[in-house]
Amino acid sequence: MTPEEFRRHGHDVVEWVAAYMERVRELPIVSTVNPGEIRARLPDAAPEEPEPFAALLRDLDEIVLPGITHWQAPGWFAYFPANASGPSILAELVAAGLGAQGMLWATSPAVTEIEAHVLDWLVDLLGLPQHFKTAVGPGGGVIQTSASDSTHLVHVVARDRAVGDGASIEHLVAYGSWQAHSSVERGARVAGFSHVRLLDADDALALRAGALRDAVEQDRAAGLVPTIVTSAVGTTATGAVDPVAAVAEIAGKYGLWHHVDAAWAGSAMLCEEQRAHQAGAERADSYTFNPHKWLFTNFDCNVLWVADRAPLITSLSILPPYLRNAASESGEVIDYRDWHVPLGRRFRALKLWWVLRSYGAGGLRRHVREHIALAAELGRRLDEHPRLERVAPVSFALVCFRHADGNPATEALAAAINAHPDLYVTPSAIGDMRFVRVAVGQTQTTAEDVERLWKAITDAA
């Protein structure tokens, strides 16, 4: 494809994406294809001869779209959002166009410096401590693929720190609440922990600090080495908020690494009035959040901050001769290859930079506040409804409720909502209790969409 052909087809592709944004609300929100159905429409072998670009575009509509579930639809209230936006998508295109590899500062200085700088901006925007900034130190921020990667990684770093202090690996213990994201248990497993304690939660499904203290003391008495604890700001199931300050206190007293998982709710910290929920995070060893959930930045874009970058780099740094260069040896630059498991890295900071500049912090705050207000209003209506009840406090922009008649009625309610072609919620469960999860946060979602959802709920309840 010549640059001239690229220009022509590129216009067609941008037009296709723009038209998709306009019509996404009309498409059936959930793909209903059967397993193998998409694959059956593909030829048995790759084409021997080049195909015209128009055929590729045609198959987007005919083959791809039927197999897409429309996360960008305004009636998307399922899971957590994965909200994309124009500036983010365009930056993704530019990053692909540049095709730069940012593994070292020297392999494209702009990739590293814009990332470091934008993540320092975000430290202030989310009310996090100054030492999380690479420009201040000793900590710093880095973009990873997913929150799971960040959580796995800090388990490795905490393990290495403990082993470096003389502990043997089979004695290390990792902690979180039983409501912690699965990446906590998996991260501990990946890092070689034999002991993972998923602790008791309180009535609001937040970790009980007392349960953590008891478990740590018991483990120490048994000759084990408490090593890392994760507190969640906004659990995946119900948005529960662990007592970060109390966990920080315990982690400080017993020398545990303290990781804060704010994968979804981190975006809410743009709003000063939400920051009480993460009080204590300024004492954490690491903090992760996903701009690719609720900050209008399409997947993938996860941020990990560490309070001290030295142990992270100690764990991950190796230096083959072909990567040696004067800039690295000067010690004046960041080489992000030492901050995560992969070597190569793409220019993901570009989309974050463009999103922050296109919306402005004020614009992002307005959108997030709007989502939170819509969820709060939905919660108020649920509280007044005779046949519906919340199963957890409304948390940020997440509302969890059930039918008062119990599990079968709740399942029927979720099915009735999801029978609408333009609405999608997640049926979920805690223990034996079924409930419906509504997360407000899609880019195009407005009060009218929540109104539509409320009508679907009350019609079926």
Ligand SMILES: *Cc1c(COP(=O)(O)O)cnc(C)c1O
């Ligand atoms: C979504 C979520 C994760 C996982 O995020 P990925 O980026 O998909 O790995 C981790 N923790 C919490 C609390 C989450 O909500």
